[in-house]
Amino acid sequence: MSKFSRRNFLSSTAATIPLGLGVSSIPHQLSAAYVTGQADILVTGKILTMDSYLPVVQAMAIKDDRILAIGDLEEVLPFAGASTERIDARGHVVTPGFIDAHSHPLFAEEAIGVNVNLPTIDEVKKALAWKASQTPPGHWVRGVMYDDTKFSDERPLNLNDIDQVVKDHPVYVAHRGGHTGVVNSKALEIASITMETPDPIGGKFYRENGEFTGKVAEHAVDVFFKVGTWPIMDRSVRQEAARISSQNMAAAGLTSTTDASGNRNDLLAYQDARRNDELYFRVAFMPSGGSQVYRGLKEAGIGSGYGDDMIRIGAVKFSADGSASERTMSMSTSYQGKPDDFGILTMTQDEIYSAVDDAVAHDFRVGIHANGDVAINMVLNAYEKVLKDYKGINPRHRIEHCSLVNEELLGRIKAAGVIPTPFYTYAYYHGNKWVDYGYEKMQSMFAHRSFLDAGIPVAPASDFTPGPFEPMMAIQSMVTRKDVRGRVWGPDQRISVSEAMRICTMHGAYASFEENSKGSLVAGKLADFVILEKDPHEVNPDEIIDINILRTVLGGRTTFEA
Numbered sequence: 430m431s432k433f434s435r436r437n438f439l440s441s442t443a444a445t446i447p448l449g450l451g452v453s454s455i456p457h458q459l460s461a462a463y464v465t466g467q468a469d470i471l472v473t474g475k476i477l478t479m480d481s482y483l484p485v486v487q488a489m490a491i492k493d494d495r496i497l498a499i500g501d502l503e504e505v506l507p508f509a510g511a512s513t514e515r516i517d518a519r520g521h522v523v524t525p526g527f528i529d530a531h532s533h534p535l536f537a538e539e540a541i542g543v544n545v546n547l548p549t550i551d552e553v554k555k556a557l558a559w560k561a562s563q564t565p566p567g568h569w570v571r572g573v574m575y576d577d578t579k580f581s582d583e584r585p586l587n588l589n590d591i592d593q594v595v596k597d598h599p600v601y602v603a604h605r606g607g608h609t610g611v612v613n614s615k616a617l618e619i620a621s622i623t624m625e626t627p628d629p630i631g632g633k634f635y636r637e638n639g640e641f642t643g644k645v646a647e648h649a650v651d652v653f654f655k656v657g658t659w660p661i662m663d664r665s666v667r668q669e670a671a672r673i674s675s676q677n678m679a680a681a682g683l684t685s686t687t688d689a690s691g692n693r694n695d696l697l698a699y700q701d702a703r704r705n706d707e708l709y710f711r712v713a714f715m716p717s718g719g720s721q722v723y724r725g726l727k728e729a730g731i732g733s734g735y736g737d738d739m740i741r742i743g744a745v746k747f748s749a750d751g752s753a754s755e756r757t758m759s760m761s762t763s764y765q766g767k768p769d770d771f772g773i774l775t776m777t778q779d780e781i782y783s784a785v786d787d788a789v790a791h792d793f794r795v796g797i798h799a800n801g802d803v804a805i806n807m808v809l810n811a812y813e814k815v816l817k818d819y820k821g822i823n824p825r826h827r828i829e830h831c832s833l834v835n836e837e838l839l840g841r842i843k844a845a846g847v848i849p850t851p852f853y854t855y856a857y858y859h860g861n862k863w864v865d866y867g868y869e870k871m872q873s874m875f876a877h878r879s880f881l882d883a884g885i886p887v888a889p890a891s892d893f894t895p896g897p898f899e900p901m902m903a904i905q906s907m908v909t910r911k912d913v914r915g916r917v918w919g920p921d922q923r924i925s926v927s928e929a930m931r932i933c934t935m936h937g938a939y940a941s942f943e944e945n946s947k948g949s950l951v952a953g954k955l956a957d958f959v960i961l962e963k964d965p966h967e968v969n970p971d972e973i974i975d976i977n978i979l980r981t982v983l984g985g986r987t988t989f990e991a
């Protein structure tokens with residue numbers, strides 16, 4: 430605790446809130462407008478503010494959507510009155526709401542499919558049978574969020590499993606990674622796929638002992654979407670998808686996210702949900718570089734930063750190489766045991782130059798997907814070029830994922846003020862995939878330690894749906910670097926619990942230029958906070974993931990309560 434007055438009251442002007450990352454808050458002036466005002470909510474308990482001036486306090490008063498006062502109990506108590514709602518979090522811990530700087534909330538498609546991210550195949554069968562009972566005969570039944578490697582059965586879902594429970598509907602169970610699925614016999618039948626059907630170029634119908642397993646991959650998926658009757662994804666269904674996704678994220682303690690590649694329909698979905706009071710997170714919307722909405726925004730003269738506290742236009746999104754988890758990212762050294770495999774580039778250097786030049790000319794920040802060191806180098810070339818003659822404050826261009834780095838790249842990222850968004854749950858969740866990179870490379874991947882040591886404000890990023898978004902899993906993953914089976918991937922990149930929590934809060938706010946309004950609990954900032962059952966600093970690091978979220982509050986409004 431500071432020996433100065435341990436209180437912190439709402440400032441009358443935002444200008445007194447210090448700019449920049451890592452700058453501690455200064456004590457704010459008492460606002461005349463609020464001196465006589467009564468708090469709507471009084472929160473008491475151990476409050477971790479993420480503000481270095483007052484890191485731990487006892488009470489917080491909230492008025493409308495903002496923090497009115499925060500400090501010791503006796504200092505904040507006078508702001509409470511008869512009508513003030515009391516939230517007693519004693520015995521638990523209060524933190525700023527968590528922020529995810531890169532996800533795809535609408536990829537989950539839970540508004541049209543049933544979530545089969547379940548621990549056993551039996552439970553998946555039950556879920557699919559239920560969905561079929563709700564679906565007109567003959568129409569497609571869709572399972573979503575499937576993960577083949579996570580069942581306690583220790584085998585993937587197959588065609589026979591689905592046939593046992595759904596015979597009259599075609600079924601497509603979509604993998605959360607987005608590149609494969611599992612179908613039933615009815616699906617093969619209506620798509621006219623028989624054992625005589627060859628695999629399409631760039632795709633595969635998996636077969637074993639003269640029979641289909643049900644697994645289909647890449648271009649073999651396409652044929653199913655051209656036959657039968659699929660659920661209609663209209664505007665109201667998309668709005669429902671935004672509601673479900675934001676509600677799920679709120680339940681995990683998230684108050685802000687970033688849609689890291691959106692189109693016009695996605696932007697409409699968020700706005701529709703918000704209009705209906707059903708948007709449970711703040712969203713930075715990154716239009717996809719090839720999208721109609723990006724062209725439209727440029728034409729309208731709307732660039733990054735436009736919007737308000739709930740929905741704001743973020744950086745434009747491009748993609749320069751393959752994927753980390755699917756082992757196609759573009760690297761200067763080959764994959765383990767595959768001397769000729771260096772991954773895939775999806776943009777040329779010239780394409781990157783012109784995309785960046787055009788975006789900056791239209792007042793857009795840029796976020797380019799670049800996993801491997803080769804792709805990261807190319808993206809940095811373009812950022813360095815465009816920043817050379819740039820006037821004004823650093824636009825904080827981003828490198829999405831920025832998975833594999835080295836000392837040279839770290840120095841250039843720091844010098845250019847670029848924000849990397851490495852996967853924060855991958856060490857824990859995707860362990861099986863890291864074998865293909867090997868021990869040495871994993872010491873330089875998802876390099877949270879290296880970024881922090883270089884003074885780079887590394888952002889929190891799930892890449893949901895491929896990656897889980899749960900902040901408690903993220904903190905454990907960054908702290909332990911252990912996967913589900915206890916194997917450690919890249920021990921040099923381990924960081925402390927405090928550092929991980931700071932990434933998931935303040936660094937998330939910084940990544941969207943919103944560090945003055947959120948990311949820490951300071952008077953005047955948005956009242957976005959979470960009540961955790963336990964303090965992550967005080968549990969076994971391997972059990973952080975088990976900490977329950979008791980309540981999530983977004984701008985003074987409870988969006989989740991256990």
Ligand SMILES: [Zn+2]
Nearest residue numbers: 532533689892
């Ligand atoms: Zn992504």
